[in-house]
Amino acid sequence: MQQSECYSPLVREPLSEDSAQVLARMFKALSDPVRLRMLSLVASHEGGEACVCDISRSFDLTQPTISHHLKVLREAGLLDSERRATWVYYWVVPGALQQLSEILGGSALSVSMAQ
Amino acid sequence: MQQSECYSPLVREPLSEDSAQVLARMFKALSDPVRLRMLSLVASHEGGEACVCDISRSFDLTQPTISHHLKVLREAGLLDSERRATWVYYWVVPGALQQLSEILGGSALSVSMAQ
DNA sequence: CTTCTGTATCGATAGTTGTCAATATAGACA
């Protein structure tokens, strides 16, 4: 199996400014420990979704702050949400994490032979 | 092949605060369009490495700013560097990108069936 | 309509960050 052909986009050629812009926004959403834990909590929650009340219980932060972080994750395209009666449920946008994963790692050995 | 068994760590269970801290630092290094392009430029450069002079030529930024971004990427564990005579060369730390990739995506379908 | 609960938005503030000009450092070469 050839390796030089299956590099990730990031390694195959320099990112365009536009691509970098979009990607940076997604990574920025992941650049906060609280948001990473939120995303992981939602992703690993039963049924693949969690309401804000579930999430709030896991963090020692005020409710507006929780809401703010969820908004950042939603606007980055990582979470989606829906209101059901009194509660709002969040889930991971299908494919979003895998898309980022592929951009970074692509194939297994992408960068390991650079040196 | 079963899918529910090969989820990425992030999807399998809620991240610990410590893990989130470490991960967030790496993602923060990727959260700037300039740094993403720099990383990509180095990774895709001939021989897997580039000197600062190569990098500088691709950005409309002052030299101190270039140097600052490279430092952030180095301190996040994504780039390493070495001085050779007058020039300083940077390369991607082997495995760094793939590690991040695995945490995000794990297996192919990790999140796509959440809904 | 009123009240209660869950969630979002607003406004303010302390802390962080991207950028630059100025300066310092390291090595090559006279």
Next chain:
DNA sequence: TGTCTATATTGACAACTATCGATACAGAAG
């Protein structure tokens, strides 16, 4: 030694962000 080039560090500043308290909004239940 001194000078030149490549890179790093320092200091300053504007822009951004994480957080909070106060307030607004949405739906359920009286």
